[in-house]
Amino acid sequence: MKQTLAQKVVARAAGRSTVTPGEIVTCKVDLAMVHDSSGPRRLKPMLERLGAKVWDPTKVVVITDHYLPEYDDESRKILRIARDWVREAGIDNFYDAQGICHVVLPERGHLRPGMFAVGGDSHSPTGGAFAAYMFGVGATEMLGVMVTGEIWLKVPHTIAIEFDGAFAPGVSAKDVMLFLIARYGMDGGQYQAVEYRGPAIRKLPMQERMTLCNMTAELGGQTGLIASDDVTRDYLQREVEIWDSDADAPLLAHHRFRADELPPQVAAPHSPANTRPVSDFDQRIDLAYIGACTGAKLADLRMAAAVLRGRKARAKLIVAPASLRDQQTAEGEGTLQVLLDAGAELLANSCGMCAGYGQHQLGENTVAISTTARNFKGRMGAASAQVYLASPYTVAASAVTGRITDPRGMLQ
Amino acid sequence: MKAWVFGDNVDTDVIAPGRYMKYGIDEIARHCMEALEPAFAASVRKGDVVVAGRNFGAGSSREQAPEALKHLGVAALIAESYAGLFYRNAINLGLPALVCAQAKRIRAGDHIAVDLDAGRIDNRTSGETLAAEPVPAFLLQIVRDGGLLAHLEKRLRGERASA
Incomplete structure (x- = not known):
């Protein structure tokens, strides 16, 4: 029986040789990741009520990112619970103020092809870039995993999205996802597995692949997946198993596109599905934000620098590098200095303004362009704020001109 | 049970806004749906139902979204479809x-009456009866137990009693 990549990983986790889309199976969890918001502060009281312990502390990774930097009594309390709980629960895999969970998790080598993993955050499909089956769950469902080490799953169908050729300079994974979300809608993924494939995908570096899988959340898939290959091996700096779909495994849908025809994309308020090519926009902006797991990794900072080198931002420019390690690498190679010379204000390595949890929020009527994943009404601050989503190239170009701008004429 | 009707793609930032996530459920629930329907949290009554179009609950994994609706007394959700993560929550x-x-x-x-076991929705205002998709028995059991936490509590108590 021909199986897709998603079926193969699910079958392994379910202790089966094959699984059929639509059937309900119970899977053993190889790795469970939580952050400070959905993790310890919610898990701890529930575990105490059950009188239960974590099934296997070596399989749990805790990463603080939502309420950093701490700025009031509530955020300090939430972080304190996280720091105390990892000690009580005997969890050694704890990354405190090291960056955003989806970026730190693979950066510190916790993901492998073929793994079955859950995360207490909707952007957990990011892990699928490593040919792992990883998806987001809520805190109570995570409690179930913490107690039993298992989770139920309706075996997904696979939607294959294939890009031939190569993406044009100035076009990135963010453009791909905004284009797909506009075309198929925020429920286009039907809570199934979305597999990205084709020559243009194979050419993408690991962090760009992570952006594709990350925003499968906005496409409505349960997870996004990419087969493992040499790029996976080089990023993880170790030999990896090759996990891929069988050539003629049945698919729910197979969409094919020519990568070189895709122009930069921009999503208008208040939905990532509200996307059109950048050339359709004639819009002034007040603020450009380069941040989040989907838009401020090292690869993203380099894209912004390719536009900003030797230029000054006319709009307010804020950069929150997605991890401390990425920031340090960007600093060492000069990328960070390019951003600072352009006038960027630097924020901490955390979720920052993306989710609206912290002290930095968009004010009334602010018009912003952002590398983040969601521009829902009120998410980043005032309900009257207008948020446009775009790639790091486009956000950087727009910062320079103060208007939504096609970056392709500004690449260096 | 009065119906509150919303459109497609209602997201969890609207149901449970991020800036209140650091607080307890009382405070989060006070701001439930305020970007779409400012009167909702103060006016919704115990037993009311929330009705929506496609992809209700899109976005974040925060379970405070369904928790806030339940906290306000919402007895059931009726939608053309849900975001998968929200549905599980x-x-x-x-x-x-x-x-x-x-x-x-x-x-x-x-005025709406919901029969969860039969998968039937009676609209007492229009006189119509609508069919809901059947829910797998093991999920209905979790709902009947009052959620996964209570369900696990029951299961662990059973395991400990038989140990």
């Missing part, structure tokens, strides 16, 4: 979430 919090292709036939303010 609703069940895990013990909030019935019915999938009904004809959800948009329900008007704001209609």
